[in-house]
Amino acid sequence: MGPDTVLSKNEEKFLEDWIINLAKCGFPLKPSDLLNTVQKIILEEKNRHNILNCPPELQSDCQKDxxxxxxxxxxxxxxxxxxxxxxxxxxxxxxxxxxxxxxxxxxxxxxxxxxxxxxxxxxxxxxxxxxxxxxxxxxxVVLFLVDGHKYHLTMELSDFCRSSRIILYALYxxxxxxxxxxxxxxxxxxxxxxxxxxxxxxxxxxxxxxxxxxxxxxxxxxxxxxxxxxxxxxxxxxxxxxxxxxxxxAIDFAECLALAKTYFEAQGIDFASVMRIIDKVQNEQQPNQPIASIEDGTAEFQELLDEANMKVEIP
Structure with missing residues (x-):
């Protein structure tokens, strides 16, 4: 049979629900963060089976300046x-x-x-x-928008916000x-x-x-x-x-293209031509089809790269 598990099935289910809820609110939890959380539960709590009442807090590692x-x-x-x-x-x-x-x-x-x-x-x-x-x-209910910093990823905070009718949501x-x-x-x-x-x-x-x-x-x-x-x-x-x-x-998505524009122009590639290829592919998409990506214009895009004596692999 082996020894009993450290965490009960209910406690494991609580952890599982917490991870899923974090992901839904824009907080994907890393495996290392989960392991650290469980470790702190076991080491810090006098009653190691009482995590539902006293969850630990995950602290961020910031350097002093x-x-x-x-x-x-x-x-x-x-x-x-x-x-x-x-x-x-x-x-x-x-x-x-x-x-x-x-x-x-x-x-x-x-x-x-x-x-x-x-x-x-x-x-x-x-x-x-x-x-x-x-x-x-x-x-x-109140929507509380935050960034995805580690100090927002605690079970105590998640539980409090849920009970207080506060939706804690991470910006992309x-x-x-x-x-x-x-x-x-x-x-x-x-x-x-x-x-x-x-x-x-x-x-x-x-x-x-x-x-x-x-x-x-x-x-x-x-x-x-x-x-x-x-x-x-x-x-x-x-x-x-x-x-x-x-x-x-209302969002200015052109800001997202600034870095790409700088990169392509540094390689001698006309960025406007890149955008025309993307627009052409998107316009040819059938209704209800996924949004086109640069990969859909592989042939034309590669011709553009060839003009600049560049080779890239597009899956």
């Missing part, structure tokens, strides 16, 4: 509002001066590196984010420059305004030769947020990303 002294995470909604900022600092115990410098409603979290960790993100969602929804009478990897509102335009103006605010602050005689520190950073950022109306730019960013209102045609 100068910028980790101060990290601010800004979340924004499709209604154009910026949620109370979250600050992550590299402390075991936060200095009183730093705590005092945090504006009202802003959130302070700690980590060894000053980077976001899984436990910090969970605390932010379970406390600050949920409080914001309640205080502003925002009805749930390596495409946030066209699908993430903050990258597309919501905060571009804020970055510029922040630099101007710092320059103005340093130009005051009393602040001459002073640097931005952890204790005055929040004050400067607050001044920027209070002086800049980002409501419309955030709404426009959500619209441009096709998120709200939902519209796939």
């Amino acid at each position: 100068e910028q980790s002294l101060r990290r601010k995470y800004l979340e924004n909604g499709a209604d154009g509002q910026i949620l109370p900022p979250l600050g992550v600092f590299p402390y075991v115990r936060s200095p009183p001066a730093l705590v005092k410098s945090m504006p009202d409603k802003w959130v302070l979290r700690r980590s060894e590196t000053g980077w976001m960790r899984s436990e910090s993100f969970f605390e932010n969602v379970a406390n600050s984010f949920v409080d914001y929804l309640s205080e502003n009478n925002i009805k749930r 990897s390596n495409k946030t420059h066209i699908t993430q509102p903050a990258d597309v335009g919501a905060f571009k103006g804020l970055k510029s305004d922040y630099k101007k605010t710092v320059h103005k602050w340093q130009s005051i005689p009393a602040n001459e030769n002073k640097a931005v520190t952890k204790t005055n950073f929040c004050e400067l950022l607050k001044a920027v947020l209070n002086s800049t109306d980002t409501t419309e730019s955030i709404k426009n960013a959500f619209r441009k990303c096709g998120i709200f209102p939902f519209n796939l045609d």
Whole structure:
């Protein structure tokens, strides 16, 4: 018969459902991450069979650098509002001066590196984010879009979001420059305004030769947020990303071709000719057929490559 399994059938089923739900929400889990999660369950829990009540948290491995002294995470909604900022600092115990410098409603979290960790993100969602929804009478279900970073991949977070009627969904990897509102335009103006605010602050005689520190950073950022109306730019960013209102045609997919265009032109290939081949193949597709790919134009595409004295293998 052999020894009993470490995890029960119910616990294994729970893990299986968790993996499937992550994948459906854009979080494909690597085998190594799953193994690490199970290992932490066994090593950290006093009762190793109690994973349904006390799942572990998977922490990200981030290296420390100068910028980790101060990290601010800004979340924004499709209604154009910026949620109370979250600050992550590299402390075991936060200095009183730093705590005092945090504006009202802003959130302070700690980590060894000053980077976001899984436990910090969970605390932010379970406390600050949920409080914001309640205080502003925002009805749930709520869609919470994030990137696919490792600190979002915890069973505790997944379980909490499910029970709290929050859909945690990952934006498509390596495409946030066209699908993430903050990258597309919501905060571009804020970055510029922040630099101007710092320059103005340093130009005051009393602040001459002073640097931005952890204790005055929040004050400067607050001044920027209070002086800049980002409501419309955030709404426009959500619209441009096709998120709200939902519209796939609103996304600028031409941005995806920028790298390919650079590559082909560097090889002496007319990129417009490549696109004409793709368009021709797509136009010849029958209704309800899969979208054409470059492989469908193999012959013509290879002729184009031959003109540039290039050879590639197209399966």
